Amino acid sequence: MRRPCGAAFCLLGVQVRTFIALVLLFFGWSSIASADTLETVRERGFVKCGANQGHRGFSNLSAEGFWSGFDVDLCRAVSAAIFSDPSRVEFVEYAGDFRMTPLRVGEVDLMSRNGYWNMPRDNVFDVVYTGVVFYDGQGIMVRDEAEVVSALELKDISVCVVANSLQHDVLERFFFNNQISYQEVMVEDSADLAGAYMAGICDAVTASATSLQEIKINAINPSQHRILPERLSKEPMGPVVRKGDMKWQTIIRWVLFAMINAEELGVNSRNIDTMAEAKNPRMRRLLGIEGEFGQALGLNATWAQDIIRHVGNYGEVYERNFGNTSGLMIPRGANELWTKGGLHYAPPIR
Template sequence: MKVNKIALLVGLTVLIPNLSFATTLEKVIKKDVLQCGVSTGIPGFSSTDSKGVWKGLDVDLCRSIAAAVLGDADKVKYIPLTAKERFTALQSGEIDVLARSSTWTASRDTSLGLNFAGVNYYDGQGFLVNKKLGITSAKELNGATFCIQAGTTTELNLTDYFKSTGMEYKAVTYDTSGQTIDGFKKGRCDAVTSDASQLYGLRIKMDDPESVMVLPEIISKEPLGPVVRQGDDGWFNIVRWTLFASLEAEELGVTSSNVQAMLKSKNPSVMRLLGTTGTAGENLGLKADWAYQVVKQVGNYQESFDKHVGQNSPLKIERGINKLWNKGGLMYPMPIR
């Protein structure tokens, strides 16, 4: 009797469950914790305080996803990763989502088996120098030595900039941002180049922050955002719309302090956001109050920005292009309807 091997294999596939086919959402719910990849320490984005508690804009994104999926923003296991480690950790399944100030580029989006789910901070590469050098512009950095973090877009951007300006430079590379600033402190380089937001964070780590300055030039586009694995559209949607919900809440004036009262709102957009009407939660495979939990437990985007990198933080970064679209910025949440 001839055996149809293809039919047999199909039958076995149906009969024998393969746990590797479980969606990320199912795995997170089963573990009852979100494994979130963060940096090894970038002030304002993901770093620990004196008590070892993780805080920052990226950390708030991790907490928001946990609130949306598990109903508890504290159910997060933070996995600190270097720039070299981050994408491999996501590809291998060590983490469920990467929220580590990662730049959305064509090569990363198309060759690594990963998807960027949005942008939670629009940045650009800049330069941090010691004031005693007497430099006020990046155009005066010909022949300078730079401390840079390996495995980032920083290296290529620096090469492109100096090639286009006809200047020369030397580079000293490090694995972490902490090692990078330590090299700068010890005088192993004339300047540090990285995303401007990170430079403000590195600046406050200096023994005398007033002795250094961030130069005015921005030499690249660095759209930073959360990353997930390709092939799981449901999880991609959850991460993307959790970010949008935080922005939508700001746009609608829904905050952590008034969200309870807003449950009585008759504004159709607010009602859909908070789940008192519509099917947004159901469509994502989540409870109807998923976005309510995000705002209640973590806050909207403005609250996170001001607390961690804005005027209520040590960094005091201007909102700039990270303002909402209707206030002159680039942040444009897609409508929840």
């Protein structure tokens, strides 16, 4: 676990790591991609995971130096699967959009950050998204006094948006396609969005749905604000690994699948000992009681059991970081299981 540090020191550390990573990439250290990451991790004794400070619900570093969040829990799940111990993780902080180079040159083993999956990232940077852990998308929030329940009902409103951003482009396209008149109110960065909207500079604000939810719950009267149901974009998020190591890619993918399957089967961190005595063959395969599925991954038989016991199933991790107990209170929506109308669906272990 990394220790807290002053802003100037942390910034210097990020700049130094950035320089080293770019030098390594320039001199062609792409051969790292063909290395056996699992063996490297085992020899080192811990997983190195890229993280992003200050994104509530996804990853956040406390004043005491403790990392928490959905992305963080996924890294701990990988550690639990390999070492039967969720604490054997070193989190390396990266700011802004600096995501791919440190991964490509072997500075970290995976990036579990709030960067969404798109075609360029999947084809240009020699990295691979291993699955979707969270479905997000750009939304619009208005005050209740607007008396609308759909973005399609908006008319002649002003919308706060970050200037020269992808969200700006998406907003323009949405209003143009639907022939809705509106006025843009530009702000410099994401940090200015909430202040501008709450100050009444604009009638509405646009950002990712998760960011809008955070703005809403921090308002003096959250019930006076409404996030409209339309999603202007698709932003699937998930962990990223280097290309060239199929074994490691498969392990990270099945860590996620195990968490989803566990929720579907009703296995969680509280009832796992009881469920281990069940006769259900699907459950017994998941928990490593029947079959040799862990061996196929290069892990021990109880790899999935260790994930569930120490970190939880998908639903537990979601509730801890986004549910009512987290303060964010983000509805599951598309992040529900497929059996409940959501998009999460995992292949069976068989």
